[in-house]
Amino acid sequence: MAYSPLIEQLIASLRSLPGVGPKSAQRMAFHLLQRDRRGGAALAEVLGAAMERVGECRDCRLPTEEEQCSICRSDGRDAGVLCLVESPSDVFALDQATDYHGRYFVLGGRLSPLDGIGPAELGLDRLEERLRSGEIREVILATSPTVEGEATAQYVAELAREGGASCSRIAHGVPMGGELETVDSGTLGHAFAGRRRYE
Amino acid sequence: MAYSPLIEQLIASLRSLPGVGPKSAQRMAFHLLQRDRRGGAALAEVLGAAMERVGECRDCRLPTEEEQCSICRSDGRDAGVLCLVESPSDVFALDQATDYHGRYFVLGGRLSPLDGIGPAELGLDRLEERLRSGEIREVILATSPTVEGEATAQYVAELAREGGASCSRIAHGVPMGGELETVDSGTLGHAFAGRRRYE
């Protein structure tokens, strides 16, 4: 037995969403059809508009339908300090967790030559120009502590040095409040090797 | 910090989907924006069409954009046997798990007077006519083993008896392969009270 063509298409299409398997897709489809037509129609409209109109900020590559994002437009942000992150949600997370008042640069990924992701795919050609111009005096590397994230941080650090900017990398180690035994051994080894004098 | 208006709207709208909280909505939005614009656009289109065009089968209330669903259209299905279920996905689950060859009736809920869900909301007025007409000789009650599901089953059983149809209720008890200790006490009590002669 199959549902009607349109419902089968809807269930299949909902699986484009990350983390949605066949069962949740079915549950979502019937929830919208039976209980929330208005919400479903609103989602269809805003999703269509977003897929068509959202581009990226010309300066930091944060997705936005505007030419420049609100952070790059803001006068209250220090344009001489740039924090390098992999994904748009990192910007949100850092802005919530810190009192950082510089700007960001969103890579949208990590250097991964085997997957065809080189500097140009991450917008690093454009960033290179800005770093060389000397307009940026400080770079904070907040890419993920993975092999590719580390390689990406090193690549940008080199560009930053050539442009005369100082560079720092966010700290990695045992999470605050984390029990040692629940932390994976890679993190633990990293935290141990990166220990600091305690005074 | 907030994302651009369209992205904030998209994240808010994705929360119309059941089981999607703020974090998954954000992850879904950026996944589609950064990695699957085509999938997102296709979802927007099919979702819009489904919200607009899907109605319900005139006979069994299964959601469909057609006048009659494929089950009610089928000649190979016994129109004299009707299985009463709460949701469209129950139809799918029963059809996969059994060799049932009758038809279904989809309530779309359970009787719940306090929530304003009476017989008419579940299409029971239409079902009553069919039961009274004597065209149905057997009714299988497959509503959920909850207070409301049980009340709904009893309500329909009464209509069925008036129409001269025989009635059965699917069995509830310890799931196959289930360990007694992992089964909730309500189920266990029900299974114990409903024990059958073993030969």
Ligand SMILES: [Zn+2]
């Ligand atoms: Zn920006």
Ligand SMILES: [Zn+2]
């Ligand atoms: Zn039908």
